Amino acid sequence: MLAGLSGAGSSRRLFEHNLAAIGNVLEYCREHKAGLALLSSSRVYSISALASIPLRVEDQAFEVDDAGRLPAGLTANGIGVEFSTSAPVSLYGATKLASEIMALEYGAAFDFPVWITRCGVLAGAGQFGTPAQGIFAFWINAHLRRRPMRYIGFEGAGYQTRDAFHPRDLAALLVAQMRTARTDGRRIYTAGGGPSNSMSLAQLTAWCDERFGRHAPTSDKEPRKFDIPWVVMDNSMAEAEFGWKIEMPLGTILEGIAQHANDHPDWLEVSHA
Ligand SMILES: NC(=O)c1ccc[n+]([C@@H]2O[C@H](COP(=O)([O-])OP(=O)(O)OC[C@H]3O[C@@H](n4cnc5c(N)ncnc54)[C@H](O)[C@@H]3O)[C@@H](O)[C@H]2O)c1
Numbered sequence: 001m002l003a004g005l006s007g008a009g010s011s012r013r014l015f016e017h018n019l020a021a022i023g024n025v026l027e028y029c030r031e032h033k034a035g036l037a038l039l040s041s042s043r044v045y046s047i048s049a050l051a052s053i054p055l056r057v058e059d060q061a062f063e064v065d066d067a068g069r070l071p072a073g074l075t076a077n078g079i080g081v082e083f084s085t086s087a088p089v090s091l092y093g094a095t096k097l098a099s100e101i102m103a104l105e106y107g108a109a110f111d112f113p114v115w116i117t118r119c120g121v122l123a124g125a126g127q128f129g130t131p132a133q134g135i136f137a138f139w140i141n142a143h144l145r146r147r148p149m150r151y152i153g154f155e156g157a158g159y160q161t162r163d164a165f166h167p168r169d170l171a172a173l174l175v176a177q178m179r180t181a182r183t184d185g186r187r188i189y190t191a192g193g194g195p196s197n198s199m200s201l202a203q204l205t206a207w208c209d210e211r212f213g214r215h216a217p218t219s220d221k222e223p224r225k226f227d228i229p230w231v232v233m234d235n236s237m238a239e240a241e242f243g244w245k246i247e248m249p250l251g252t253i254l255e256g257i258a259q260h261a262n263d264h265p266d267w268l269e270v271s272h273a
Contacts (some may be wrong), residue, residue, distance in 0.1 A: 011091060018095035035113040037174045038103050042079065042120050042192065042231050043093030049084040050228040061200035062154075062161045064231040078163070078195060078234035081118070081188050090226045104187060115177040120192020120233040123164040123253050125260035129267060134153040136164050139201065139256045141267065143208035149217035153227050156219025158202035159254055163193030163232040166248040176242035189241070192233030197250040204254075211258055 022038075029036050053074060054065040066076055073083030085097055100116050107114035127133045129141035142149050151158035173191055199207075205217060238244055261267055 002041075002101055006146070014091055014095060018092070019098055022099040022102055026102060029112050030106060030110040031101065033110075033112050034163050036103055036107065036115070037101065037177055038114065038116045039098050039170075040116050040118045040120055040188075041093060041096045042190075042233060043090055043091060043096040044085050044100065044118060045079065045093070046084040046086040047088050047090065047220065047226055047228065048229070049086065054231060055230055057159055060157075060159060060202040062159045064230070068236065070094065075234060076195070077236050078189055078192070078232040079191070080234040080237065081186075088226075107187070113183055115174075116188040117170070117177075117238070118190045118233070119170065119172065120163045120165065120190075120231060122170065123257065124166050124168075124195040127158065127257070128235040129224065129261070134164070135162060135201070136199075136254065137257050137261075139204050140208060142255065143205065143260050144212050144258065145262050147217055149205075149215070150220045151166050151217050153222045154229050155224040156221040157272075158205060158217065158219075159200050159229070160227070161198055161230045163195070163198035164250060164253060165191070165193040165197060165246050168215055169246040169248055172247075173238060173242060173244045176244050186237070186241070189238045190233045191235055191238050192231075193246065194235045194249060196231055197246065197253075197273075198232045199250060207254060208258075 023037065049071060053071065054068060055062040057063075064074070064076065066071065071083065073080045087094065087194040089097060103114045103116060106112070113223065121134050121136060123134050123136040127137035129137050131138045139149070141147075151160075154160050170191065173189075201217075205215075209215065235244075235246065
Protein backbone atom coordinates (compact mmCIF):
# COMPACT_ATOMS: atom_id res chain seq x y z
CA MET A 1 0.00 0.00 0.00
CA LEU A 2 1.91 2.99 -1.33
CA ALA A 3 -0.75 5.70 -0.86
CA GLY A 4 0.83 9.08 -0.05
CA LEU A 5 4.26 8.06 -1.32
CA SER A 6 3.90 8.82 -5.01
CA GLY A 7 5.35 12.31 -5.29
CA ALA A 8 4.96 15.95 -4.35
CA GLY A 9 1.66 16.74 -2.64
CA SER A 10 0.43 13.18 -2.40
CA SER A 11 1.14 12.80 1.33
CA ARG A 12 -0.75 16.04 2.05
CA ARG A 13 -3.63 14.85 -0.15
CA LEU A 14 -3.75 11.54 1.72
CA PHE A 15 -3.76 13.40 5.04
CA GLU A 16 -6.56 15.72 3.96
CA HIS A 17 -8.74 13.07 2.30
CA ASN A 18 -8.38 10.38 4.93
CA LEU A 19 -7.79 12.17 8.21
CA ALA A 20 -8.96 15.78 7.95
CA ALA A 21 -12.18 14.60 6.29
CA ILE A 22 -13.06 12.39 9.26
CA GLY A 23 -13.25 15.60 11.34
CA ASN A 24 -16.17 16.75 9.17
CA VAL A 25 -17.89 13.38 9.53
CA LEU A 26 -17.46 13.39 13.29
CA GLU A 27 -18.75 16.93 13.62
CA TYR A 28 -21.81 15.86 11.64
CA CYS A 29 -22.34 12.91 13.98
CA ARG A 30 -22.00 15.19 17.01
CA GLU A 31 -24.52 17.72 15.68
CA HIS A 32 -27.09 15.14 14.58
CA LYS A 33 -26.38 12.45 17.18
CA ALA A 34 -25.80 10.10 14.28
CA GLY A 35 -24.06 6.77 14.85
CA LEU A 36 -20.89 6.01 12.91
CA ALA A 37 -19.77 2.77 11.25
CA LEU A 38 -16.15 3.48 10.36
CA LEU A 39 -14.41 1.28 7.79
CA SER A 40 -10.82 0.92 8.88
CA SER A 41 -8.07 -1.20 7.41
CA SER A 42 -5.77 -4.15 7.91
CA ARG A 43 -3.11 -1.50 7.28
CA VAL A 44 -3.33 -0.14 10.86
CA TYR A 45 -0.96 -2.89 11.98
CA SER A 46 2.75 -2.55 12.63
CA ILE A 47 4.83 -3.21 9.52
CA SER A 48 7.65 -4.81 11.50
CA ALA A 49 5.24 -7.00 13.51
CA LEU A 50 3.51 -8.12 10.29
CA ALA A 51 6.86 -8.73 8.63
CA SER A 52 7.95 -10.90 11.59
CA ILE A 53 4.99 -13.30 11.53
CA PRO A 54 6.47 -16.80 11.19
CA LEU A 55 5.51 -18.14 7.78
CA ARG A 56 5.99 -21.26 5.74
CA VAL A 57 5.20 -21.95 2.11
CA GLU A 58 2.36 -24.33 1.34
CA ASP A 59 1.00 -24.86 -2.16
CA GLN A 60 2.69 -21.70 -3.52
CA ALA A 61 1.35 -19.46 -0.74
CA PHE A 62 2.60 -18.14 2.56
CA GLU A 63 0.76 -19.45 5.60
CA VAL A 64 1.34 -18.97 9.32
CA ASP A 65 3.83 -21.38 10.79
CA ASP A 66 2.21 -22.07 14.15
CA ALA A 67 4.87 -24.52 15.34
CA GLY A 68 6.18 -21.88 17.77
CA ARG A 69 4.57 -19.10 19.82
CA LEU A 70 2.56 -16.63 17.79
CA PRO A 71 2.57 -12.89 18.55
CA ALA A 72 -0.32 -11.37 20.52
CA GLY A 73 -3.42 -10.90 18.39
CA LEU A 74 -2.56 -13.63 15.89
CA THR A 75 -4.15 -17.09 15.83
CA ALA A 76 -4.84 -19.72 13.19
CA ASN A 77 -8.00 -17.69 12.44
CA GLY A 78 -5.93 -14.71 11.36
CA ILE A 79 -5.04 -11.23 12.61
CA GLY A 80 -7.27 -9.85 15.36
CA VAL A 81 -7.76 -6.48 17.01
CA GLU A 82 -5.02 -7.04 19.61
CA PHE A 83 -2.21 -7.36 17.05
CA SER A 84 0.44 -4.61 17.37
CA THR A 85 -0.34 -1.20 15.89
CA SER A 86 3.07 0.33 16.69
CA ALA A 87 4.38 2.80 14.11
CA PRO A 88 5.37 2.65 11.35
CA VAL A 89 2.18 1.25 9.85
CA SER A 90 2.42 3.10 6.48
CA LEU A 91 1.08 6.62 5.93
CA TYR A 92 -2.26 5.22 4.77
CA GLY A 93 -2.53 2.96 7.82
CA ALA A 94 -1.63 5.82 10.14
CA THR A 95 -4.48 7.99 8.81
CA LYS A 96 -6.84 5.08 9.46
CA LEU A 97 -5.52 4.40 12.97
CA ALA A 98 -5.75 8.09 13.86
CA SER A 99 -9.30 8.17 12.46
CA GLU A 100 -10.22 5.24 14.71
CA ILE A 101 -8.96 7.08 17.80
CA MET A 102 -10.77 10.31 16.88
CA ALA A 103 -14.00 8.40 16.24
CA LEU A 104 -13.80 6.63 19.61
CA GLU A 105 -13.13 9.93 21.38
CA TYR A 106 -16.01 11.73 19.67
CA GLY A 107 -18.36 8.83 20.37
CA ALA A 108 -17.43 8.86 24.05
CA ALA A 109 -17.46 12.66 24.41
CA PHE A 110 -20.70 13.31 22.53
CA ASP A 111 -22.51 10.13 23.25
CA PHE A 112 -23.11 8.55 19.87
CA PRO A 113 -22.46 4.92 18.90
CA VAL A 114 -19.25 4.10 17.01
CA TRP A 115 -18.46 0.76 15.37
CA ILE A 116 -15.06 0.28 13.76
CA THR A 117 -14.28 -2.55 11.34
CA ARG A 118 -10.69 -3.19 10.24
CA CYS A 119 -11.18 -4.71 6.81
CA GLY A 120 -9.00 -7.00 4.74
CA VAL A 121 -9.08 -6.63 0.96
CA LEU A 122 -12.50 -6.02 -0.56
CA ALA A 123 -13.02 -7.50 -3.99
CA GLY A 124 -15.83 -7.62 -6.49
CA ALA A 125 -16.95 -7.02 -10.06
CA GLY A 126 -16.71 -3.43 -11.26
CA GLN A 127 -13.71 -2.33 -9.22
CA PHE A 128 -11.45 -0.10 -11.28
CA GLY A 129 -8.71 -2.68 -11.75
CA THR A 130 -5.95 -0.50 -10.35
CA PRO A 131 -3.71 -1.77 -7.53
CA ALA A 132 -5.08 0.89 -5.15
CA GLN A 133 -8.59 -0.56 -5.58
CA GLY A 134 -7.46 -3.97 -4.44
CA ILE A 135 -4.99 -6.51 -5.74
CA PHE A 136 -7.51 -9.17 -6.85
CA ALA A 137 -9.39 -7.07 -9.44
CA PHE A 138 -6.12 -5.53 -10.62
CA TRP A 139 -4.47 -8.91 -11.14
CA ILE A 140 -7.43 -10.45 -13.00
CA ASN A 141 -7.80 -7.43 -15.24
CA ALA A 142 -4.08 -7.32 -16.03
CA HIS A 143 -3.96 -11.06 -16.75
CA LEU A 144 -7.04 -11.03 -18.99
CA ARG A 145 -5.63 -8.12 -21.00
CA ARG A 146 -2.17 -9.66 -21.22
CA ARG A 147 -0.57 -6.72 -19.49
CA PRO A 148 2.92 -7.07 -18.05
CA MET A 149 2.70 -8.35 -14.47
CA ARG A 150 5.36 -8.69 -11.81
CA TYR A 151 5.80 -10.64 -8.62
CA ILE A 152 7.38 -7.91 -6.52
CA GLY A 153 9.62 -8.73 -3.55
CA PHE A 154 9.58 -11.90 -1.40
CA GLU A 155 12.10 -13.54 -3.74
CA GLY A 156 9.87 -12.81 -6.72
CA ALA A 157 7.87 -16.02 -6.25
CA GLY A 158 4.38 -14.52 -5.82
CA TYR A 159 3.75 -16.22 -2.50
CA GLN A 160 2.42 -13.03 -0.86
CA THR A 161 -1.05 -13.81 0.40
CA ARG A 162 -4.19 -11.79 1.11
CA ASP A 163 -7.73 -12.60 2.13
CA ALA A 164 -10.64 -11.05 0.26
CA PHE A 165 -14.33 -10.61 0.90
CA HIS A 166 -17.23 -9.20 -1.04
CA PRO A 167 -18.82 -5.80 -0.23
CA ARG A 168 -22.19 -7.53 0.17
CA ASP A 169 -20.78 -9.52 3.09
CA LEU A 170 -19.31 -6.37 4.59
CA ALA A 171 -22.69 -4.65 4.20
CA ALA A 172 -24.35 -7.47 6.16
CA LEU A 173 -21.91 -6.88 9.00
CA LEU A 174 -22.56 -3.13 9.01
CA VAL A 175 -26.31 -3.73 9.16
CA ALA A 176 -25.82 -6.12 12.09
CA GLN A 177 -23.72 -3.48 13.87
CA MET A 178 -26.32 -0.78 13.29
CA ARG A 179 -28.97 -3.04 14.77
CA THR A 180 -26.95 -3.62 17.93
CA ALA A 181 -28.02 -1.35 20.74
CA ARG A 182 -25.05 -1.98 23.05
CA THR A 183 -23.18 1.26 23.76
CA ASP A 184 -20.39 -0.05 26.00
CA GLY A 185 -17.70 -2.70 25.55
CA ARG A 186 -15.78 -3.59 22.41
CA ARG A 187 -16.08 -1.15 19.52
CA ILE A 188 -13.34 -2.41 17.17
CA TYR A 189 -13.57 -5.58 15.08
CA THR A 190 -11.60 -7.23 12.30
CA ALA A 191 -13.30 -8.60 9.18
CA GLY A 192 -12.16 -10.08 5.90
CA GLY A 193 -12.13 -13.21 3.85
CA GLY A 194 -10.41 -15.16 6.63
CA PRO A 195 -8.27 -18.25 6.03
CA SER A 196 -10.77 -19.94 3.70
CA ASN A 197 -10.98 -16.88 1.41
CA SER A 198 -7.27 -16.21 1.06
CA MET A 199 -4.92 -16.66 -1.89
CA SER A 200 -1.39 -15.85 -3.00
CA LEU A 201 -0.54 -14.03 -6.22
CA ALA A 202 0.94 -17.27 -7.60
CA GLN A 203 -2.33 -19.09 -6.86
CA LEU A 204 -4.32 -16.24 -8.37
CA THR A 205 -2.16 -16.47 -11.49
CA ALA A 206 -2.90 -20.21 -11.69
CA TRP A 207 -6.63 -19.41 -11.41
CA CYS A 208 -6.30 -16.82 -14.21
CA ASP A 209 -4.23 -19.23 -16.38
CA GLU A 210 -7.04 -21.74 -16.12
CA ARG A 211 -9.70 -19.14 -16.89
CA PHE A 212 -8.02 -17.04 -19.60
CA GLY A 213 -5.06 -19.12 -20.84
CA ARG A 214 -1.49 -18.92 -19.71
CA HIS A 215 0.16 -15.55 -19.10
CA ALA A 216 3.24 -15.51 -16.90
CA PRO A 217 4.28 -12.66 -14.60
CA THR A 218 7.95 -11.75 -14.38
CA SER A 219 9.88 -11.73 -11.11
CA ASP A 220 11.17 -8.59 -9.45
CA LYS A 221 13.04 -9.57 -6.31
CA GLU A 222 13.59 -5.97 -5.17
CA PRO A 223 11.52 -5.50 -1.97
CA ARG A 224 8.92 -2.71 -1.95
CA LYS A 225 8.82 -0.30 0.97
CA PHE A 226 6.07 -1.18 3.49
CA ASP A 227 5.14 -4.40 1.69
CA ILE A 228 4.10 -7.34 3.82
CA PRO A 229 3.98 -11.02 2.92
CA TRP A 230 0.75 -12.22 4.52
CA VAL A 231 -2.49 -10.65 5.73
CA VAL A 232 -5.54 -12.68 6.70
CA MET A 233 -8.16 -11.20 9.01
CA ASP A 234 -9.75 -12.97 11.97
CA ASN A 235 -13.56 -12.94 11.72
CA SER A 236 -14.25 -14.82 14.95
CA MET A 237 -15.10 -11.79 17.16
CA ALA A 238 -17.48 -10.34 14.58
CA GLU A 239 -19.04 -13.77 14.07
CA ALA A 240 -19.55 -14.33 17.78
CA GLU A 241 -20.86 -10.86 18.51
CA PHE A 242 -23.09 -10.18 15.50
CA GLY A 243 -24.04 -13.68 14.37
CA TRP A 244 -22.43 -12.75 11.06
CA LYS A 245 -20.54 -14.95 8.59
CA ILE A 246 -19.15 -14.27 5.15
CA GLU A 247 -21.18 -16.05 2.53
CA MET A 248 -19.43 -15.44 -0.76
CA PRO A 249 -16.53 -17.83 -1.45
CA LEU A 250 -13.41 -16.43 -3.07
CA GLY A 251 -13.97 -18.48 -6.25
CA THR A 252 -17.36 -16.81 -6.78
CA ILE A 253 -15.85 -13.36 -6.23
CA LEU A 254 -13.05 -14.03 -8.72
CA GLU A 255 -15.50 -15.38 -11.30
CA GLY A 256 -17.66 -12.26 -10.88
CA ILE A 257 -14.65 -10.02 -11.48
CA ALA A 258 -13.59 -12.08 -14.52
CA GLN A 259 -17.10 -11.98 -16.04
CA HIS A 260 -17.31 -8.24 -15.59
CA ALA A 261 -13.84 -7.70 -17.04
CA ASN A 262 -14.72 -9.94 -19.99
CA ASP A 263 -18.04 -8.21 -20.67
CA HIS A 264 -16.54 -4.72 -20.52
CA PRO A 265 -13.56 -4.55 -22.90
CA ASP A 266 -13.47 -0.79 -22.35
CA TRP A 267 -13.36 -1.27 -18.61
CA LEU A 268 -11.28 1.36 -16.87
CA GLU A 269 -7.60 1.38 -17.67
CA VAL A 270 -5.19 -0.63 -15.58
CA SER A 271 -2.43 1.53 -14.18
CA HIS A 272 0.88 -0.12 -14.88
CA ALA A 273 2.87 -1.11 -11.84
N1 LIG B 1 -10.42 -2.67 -2.39
C1 LIG B 1 -9.76 -2.76 -1.28
O1 LIG B 1 -9.77 -3.79 -0.66
C2 LIG B 1 -8.98 -1.62 -0.70
C3 LIG B 1 -8.85 -0.37 -1.28
C4 LIG B 1 -8.07 0.59 -0.59
C5 LIG B 1 -7.49 0.25 0.63
N2 LIG B 1 -7.67 -0.97 1.15
C6 LIG B 1 -7.06 -1.37 2.43
O2 LIG B 1 -5.72 -1.71 2.16
C7 LIG B 1 -5.49 -3.09 2.42
C8 LIG B 1 -4.83 -3.70 1.20
O3 LIG B 1 -3.59 -3.26 1.20
P1 LIG B 1 -2.38 -4.26 1.19
O4 LIG B 1 -1.33 -3.45 1.80
O5 LIG B 1 -2.71 -5.55 1.80
O6 LIG B 1 -2.24 -4.50 -0.35
P2 LIG B 1 -1.03 -4.14 -1.27
O7 LIG B 1 -1.36 -2.93 -2.06
O8 LIG B 1 0.24 -4.12 -0.52
O9 LIG B 1 -1.07 -5.39 -2.25
C9 LIG B 1 -1.11 -6.75 -1.85
C10 LIG B 1 0.07 -7.52 -2.42
O10 LIG B 1 0.04 -7.42 -3.82
C11 LIG B 1 1.30 -7.00 -4.32
N3 LIG B 1 1.12 -5.87 -5.22
C12 LIG B 1 0.56 -4.67 -4.95
N4 LIG B 1 0.56 -3.88 -6.05
C13 LIG B 1 1.14 -4.60 -7.02
C14 LIG B 1 1.41 -4.35 -8.40
N5 LIG B 1 1.09 -3.20 -8.99
N6 LIG B 1 2.03 -5.32 -9.13
C15 LIG B 1 2.37 -6.49 -8.53
N7 LIG B 1 2.11 -6.80 -7.25
C16 LIG B 1 1.51 -5.87 -6.51
C17 LIG B 1 2.17 -6.59 -3.19
O11 LIG B 1 3.40 -7.25 -3.24
C18 LIG B 1 1.40 -6.96 -1.96
O12 LIG B 1 2.06 -7.95 -1.23
C19 LIG B 1 -6.84 -3.76 2.58
O13 LIG B 1 -6.77 -4.83 3.46
C20 LIG B 1 -7.70 -2.60 3.05
O14 LIG B 1 -7.64 -2.53 4.42
C21 LIG B 1 -8.37 -1.89 0.48
